[in-house]
Amino acid sequence: MNKKKNKTPVNKLLKKNQEYMETRLGIDVSFDVGFRELTIFEKKIQLYYVTGLVDTDFVIEVMKKLISINDEEEYNSEIYEVLNNRIVHQQVEKAKTMDEAVDQMLSGLLVILVDGQDECFIVDVRHYPGRSPEEPDTEKVIRGSRDGYTENIIENTALTRRRIRDERLRHEMMQVGERSKTDICISYIQDVADKGLVDLIKNELEQIEVDGLSMADKTIEEYLVQQGFNPYPLVRYTERPDVAATHLFEGHVLIMVDTSPSMIIMPTTYFHHVQHAEEYRESPAVGTFVRWIRFIGIFASLFLLPLWLLLVIDPSLLPDNLQFIGPNETGNVPIIVQILLADIGIEFLRMAAIHTPTPLSTAMGLIAAVLIGEIAIDVGLFSAEVILYVAISAVGTFATPSYELSVANKMARIILIILTFIFQVKGLVIGLTIFLLLLISTRSLQTPYLWPFLPFNDKALWQILFRVSMPLSKTRPSIVKPKNNQKQA
Numbered sequence: 001m002n003k004k005k006n007k008t009p010v011n012k013l014l015k016k017n018q019e020y021m022e023t024r025l026g027i028d029v030s031f032d033v034g035f036r037e038l039t040i041f042e043k044k045i046q047l048y049y050v051t052g053l054v055d056t057d058f059v060i061e062v063m064k065k066l067i068s069i070n071d072e073e074e075y076n077s078e079i080y081e082v083l084n085n086r087i088v089h090q091q092v093e094k095a096k097t098m099d100e101a102v103d104q105m106l107s108g109l110l111v112i113l114v115d116g117q118d119e120c121f122i123v124d125v126r127h128y129p130g131r132s133p134e135e136p137d138t139e140k141v142i143r144g145s146r147d148g149y150t151e152n153i154i155e156n157t158a159l160t161r162r163r164i165r166d167e168r169l170r171h172e173m174m175q176v177g178e179r180s181k182t183d184i185c186i187s188y189i190q191d192v193a194d195k196g197l198v199d200l201i202k203n204e205l206e207q208i209e210v211d212g213l214s215m216a217d218k219t220i221e222e223y224l225v226q227q228g229f230n231p232y233p234l235v236r237y238t239e240r241p242d243v244a245a246t247h248l249f250e251g252h253v254l255i256m257v258d259t260s261p262s263m264i265i266m267p268t269t270y271f272h273h274v275q276h277a278e279e280y281r282e283s284p285a286v287g288t289f290v291r292w293i294r295f296i297g298i299f300a301s302l303f304l305l306p307l308w309l310l311l312v313i314d315p316s317l318l319p320d321n322l323q324f325i326g327p328n329e330t331g332n333v334p335i336i337v338q339i340l341l342a343d344i345g346i347e348f349l350r351m352a353a354i355h356t357p358t359p360l361s362t363a364m365g366l367i368a369a370v371l372i373g374e375i376a377i378d379v380g381l382f383s384a385e386v387i388l389y390v391a392i393s394a395v396g397t398f399a400t401p402s403y404e405l406s407v408a409n410k411m412a413r414i415i416l417i418i419l420t421f422i423f424q425v426k427g428l429v430i431g432l433t434i435f436l437l438l439l440i441s442t443r444s445l446q447t448p449y450l451w452p453f454l455p456f457n458d459k460a461l462w463q464i465l466f467r468v469s470m471p472l473s474k475t476r477p478s479i480v481k482p483k484n485n486q487k488q489a
Contacts, residue, residue: 007097014044014115020098021048025105026279034059040069041079047099048442048487053108055127061088062110062123087112091124093133102374104183128152134240136261138403141278153258153400155185160187160254163245167194176205176220180212184220187244188252194251194481200445201253201266203424216260224255225267225444231411232446233404236265236272243277251482267447267480270439271464273402274298279467287467294399302409305339306416308389310428327383336421338382343414451479 011017025033025048034054036047045066049284051060065086073082084092095101095111101120105111108126133147133155149156157171170191175181184205188198204224213219216235221227225234238244239261244254246263255264265272274294279287311318312326312335327335376382393413400406412435419427442449452460460477463469 002427003464007099009097010095010113010118010120011379012118014046014113017113017120020103021046024102025097037061038063038066040066040083041073041075043079045083046113048105048113049125050106050108053128054110054125058089058123058125059110059269062125065262079092080119083114083121083250084113086239087121087123088240089123089125092398093122093124094119095122102458103175106181108383117393118194121279124153125454128154130155132261139240139243139277141276143281144277145242147241147243149244149256149261149263151259151261153185153256156256156263157185157187157260159241160244160248163241164189164248169248173204174202174205176208177212180214182213182216183258185246185254185256187256189248189251192249192251192476192482192484197267197445197481199254201255205255213257217257219257220255220257221264226262230409230438230442232270232439232442232449233273233402233408234268234442234449236268236402237262237404238265239263240277240306245282246442248475249487251480267445267448269444269451269479270405270449271403274400275464276401284467284469291465291467294401297355297399298409301393301400301406302413303416304396305343305389305393305413305419306431308337308418309335309417310424312453313424317425327385332380332417333382334418335383336417338386339417340414341388342382342386343393343410343417346390346394347410414456442488447479 008020011020021027021035027033027048029036032051034047034049034051038047047059047063059232065088066083069082069086074224080389095104096119101111101122104122106127110121110123110125111404112121112123114120128151130150130152133150135146136148139148148161149159161169161171166189170186170188170190172186174184176184186198186205188199201224203376205220208220208223210219210223221235227234236247238247244263244265248254252268253266255266275291275293279291282289284291308325315323315326318325333341367459377384377387397406397410400409416428416431419431422428423430439450440454448455451457452464457478459475460479465475474487475485476487
């Protein structure tokens with residue numbers, strides 16, 4: 001549990017509060033901590049704010065209204081009530097402790113302290129620096145919305161609310177991190193999401209004891225699911241508001257972390273990671289076709305290279321009409337080394353593409369294709385067929401919608417290749433068995449990872465294999481235990 005600290009109450013002596021703020025915030029040291037003192041009805045009031053996190057126009061407008069009180073109100077009026085009526089903003093709250101005032105101020109709110117009062121005003125004038133909503137690079141669609149989540153948690157809740165105008169949509173805010181005090185929002189639809197799931201997630205978040213969330217959503221994920229060395233993703237990330245809204249309608253819970261554009265969707269299974277928004281922007285027939293092509297790509301990224309290596313090692317497994325499979329010239333390097341070098345080389349290129357400025361990425365592609373690929377084949381380092389099958393596997397990896405799943409599949413593929421090389425047919429069978437046992441034993445927030453395949457659910461499996469028309473998809477997935485099973489009810 002988080003350690004409870006003694007809360008410092010707001011003191012009626014303004015000087016005591018000022019000393020507290022100077023000690024806690026280093027007002028004379030940190031240039032970005034703003035401070036103004038005004039006199040109203042011969043009483044001092046103080047305003048505290050972080051200059052880079054507030055909307056300057058709103059702060060100036062509040063100050064104008066406060067200063068005008070001296071000219072527009074009777075001197076004998078109760079100053080606290082006058083302030084309460086004159087602060088021109090739609091969201092004004094009161095706080096009784098200095099700890100809460102400091103936390104709110106560091107989140108971008110304006111704190112107003114009044115001499116002789118044991119409460120302070122908290123005015124929400126936040127304006128976080130950041131970019132405007134734009135389509136995420138990893139989840140592009142041919143048709144569909146072009147907006148996406150940003151690093152601003154306020155904008156992100158608004159993007160979700162725009163798509164779910166339901167009074168039962170809940171955005172519960174909390175803070176995690178003793179020093180970072182990072183805002184985290186738990187989103188769910190009250191009469192759809194399982195209350196036990198919501199309570200479990202909130203309880204897990206409250207148990208987190210850490211200085212700060214420098215890696216934002218990834219740090220939260222590691223505290224929630226205790227993944228260990230299992231490479232397969234136990235939560236799904238999305239930067240698309242339409243995808244997030246779809247999962248909320250189904251009964252999932254979303255976790256938004258301030259400073260991150262990625263929403264965490266919980267709970268998820270293996271098959272949540274193989275679906276893409278593009279499938280639902282096309283007709284059911286086209287969506288099913290695209291989905292099956294994607295399935296083939298994922299299958300190829302996992303099993304094509306180990307299977308081809310097995311056939312190269314033991315050509316007797318090939319039927320007569322497939323005897324052409326296998327390299328005519330093996331080259332100067334063993335096939336297993338060629339495969340591993342080429343596979344790791346693809347990973348080098350992927351990393352280089354991420355860190356290479358866009359104007360240089362085309363040149364890097366030409367270098368990789370012409371200089372490395374062609375010359376490596378000419379000098380006998382690689383055989384042409386190795387390059388072909390490694391390239392097909394790489395394309396299948398890139399066709400996988402979830403980046404986390406594609407990397408996990410790549411790791412599984414390398415292990416299968418090594419086992420196949422060492423033990424041949426037995427190695428491939430052993431590798432596949434270990435692979436399936438790993439997925440079967442994996443659970444995400446008490447959710448079976450291979451559902452609806454294991455445990456078997458025929459209706460849900462049908463909707464995974466085929467893109468079903470929305471009017472025919474009237475039930476929510478049972479795996480999230482929704483309160484309301486009917487979508488149109």
